[in-house]
Amino acid sequence: MAFMIRSDDERWPGHKGLPRERVAFFELLTQGWSVSEAAREVGVTLRTTQRWRFGRHERPALLTRAGYRRVVAAAASGRFLSEQERITIADRLRDKASIRTIAAELGRSPSTLSREIARNRSPVTGRYGPHLAQRLADNRRPRPKTGKIAGNPALRDYVQAKLDLKWSPQQICQAVRVDFPDRPDMHLCHETIYLAIYVQGRGELRRELHTALRTGRARRKPHRSPDARRPRFTHDMVMISDRPAEIEDRAVPGHWEGDLIMGRGNNSAIGTLVERATRYVMLLHLPHARDADTVRDAIIATIKTLPAHLARSLTWDQGPELAGHHQITLATNMAVYFCDPASPWQRGTNENTNGLLRQYFPKGTDLSIHTAQHLTTVATELNGRPRKTLDWDTPAQRLTKLLNIN
Structure with a gap:
């Protein structure tokens, strides 16, 4: 048949990557074949097809030893990786696909996948599992969190002193890198300062410091028509x-x-x-x-x-x-x-x-x-x-x- 991958004596090869069989299996499903029929046709077990479809489940004991608690997180927007994307990542890693190849298939940046795998791999086995990765991501997502300025008294005092001199947040961010070149914990971006003033505010920077920022009008002033002005000089x-x-x-x-x-x-x-x-x-x-x-x-x-x-x-x-x-x-x-x-x-x-x-x-x-x-x-x-x-x-x-x- 068109989807015959291996002969009978080559079937059931044990645990190894099966990229061609995986592609053929899903093609059969799209043509209306049942899971068992498609598995039999490409020469894999039902357990393998279940892993292809749903990913590999981590053992509950692993989560207990790692000390993680399950958090039910709100639905994430499209800018965050979904659980289905994490399942695909895990499957393709087992197929020995490169990070760039997986990123291209998902339409994501390779750096996004590199960070995802480094952050959310199992701390015990070092392997990347999609369901554990999803739980780790859900645990980190809840807000509010302590801001960088609030958690660093020295940085807070430095930023407040410069704002008192009416420095802009960008000027402050550049100056702190010059004054503390060997202190990465003191380095920040200007958006962090704006968040500390306008959003997080309480306990991070004095509430009145927003008056030190350069604020413009919310709406532009109407301008007079150029035809209404005439030269007025002799x-x-x-x-x-x-x-x-x-x-x-x-x-x-x-x-x-x-x-x-x-x-x-x-x-x-x-x-x-x-x-x-x-x-x-x-x-x-x-x-x-x-x-x-x-x-x-x-x-x-x-x-x-x-x-x-x-x-x-x-x-x-x-x-x-x-x-x-x-x-x-x-x-x-x-x-x-x-x-x-x-x-x-x-x-x-x-x-x-x-x-x-x-x-x-x-x-x-x-x-x-x-x-x-x-x-x-x-x-x-x-x-x-x-x-x-x-x-x-x-x-x-x-x-x-x-x-x-x-």
């Missing part, structure tokens, strides 16, 4: 589209982006200047007004503190506070470029920095109460934070290198 603007390519790729330092952050009722403001290559920030003290003359004088006074090679250009939006842009260029020899209407992403570095500054100057507060000395302190602290985009250097370190080179 002197022609040089648009960002005419800006040299060297500014766009940050290859040359000395190109700045600027803006105002507004206080309660738009009655107070602080000016911000950010250098594109180093992310170095300087703040403009505007306690009494934010008209064009006041902003012009503040920008000129601040830019004149820089060496000439670090004062090449300034990019701003089309706000009325920069009506004196031509005077800024005459006083500082610094080109001024303007963004398109309603296009804040064209000053992405400055917009990101303004978001960081809102940790110090929250929206809806009076910004005129802050002294020039306090603005300098805030800028120094912000320039001392490591940045991922700078390979975890600080803006102050990058600017110092430029000053020393030149």
Whole structure:
């Protein structure tokens, strides 16, 4: 017959892998053969076919000696291995199939199967059994579990101290690897910190630390139509589209982006200047007004503190506070470029920095109460934070290198 695998004198070969017979057996079942008929046709025992269909059962005594308790777990999602997949893994391992072959058959990653076999093999015999593996996985699944931060007081204190300095979780995760290179128990990812604050919270980190995180709006603010805005300057603007390519790729330092952050009722403001290559920030003290003359004088006074090679250009939006842009260029020899209407992403570095500054100057507060000395302190602290985009250097370190080179 088409499914005859071995002759009569070759049947009942004992315990060994039978991959061809196994495939033929299941093909016969799909054609309507009974289990006993299919077993007889391919030359195996009913016990072998039962193992092929349901896997090999572990002895109850083994579970008792290993000290495991049976846990009835909730139904797992598709991202977890199912019991049927574990049966297939056990069967194919007995057939001497490689892990990569089994993974391809199941549509799983080879690393997933490697971890599964290493975690859930029998601690007594070292063999992988599907039903024991399922029970071990069910025992590990119940939640909640003690988080990594809650279980490590030293790590908890370190994370809290950095959050008090308004460091982001990513900055903290990078710094802890630098400060504790030989302590894997101290290493963590930023998502662990977010979970400790928002999800696990109680007992892991102080509840009020969520205020130290940089949070954005849940919904975007509606923007005015570009047609509703018209040029408001007597002197022609040089648009960002005419800006040299060297500014766009940050290859040359000395190109700045600027803006105002507004206080309660738009009655107070602080000016911000950010250098594109180093992310170095300087703040403009505007306690009494934010008209064009006041902003012009503040920008000129601040830019004149820089060496000439670090004062090449300034990019701003089309706000009325920069009506004196031509005077800024005459006083500082610094080109001024303007963004398109309603296009804040064209000053992405400055917009990101303004978001960081809102940790110090929250929206809806009076910004005129802050002294020039306090603005300098805030800028120094912000320039001392490591940045991922700078390979975890600080803006102050990058600017110092430029000053020393030149």
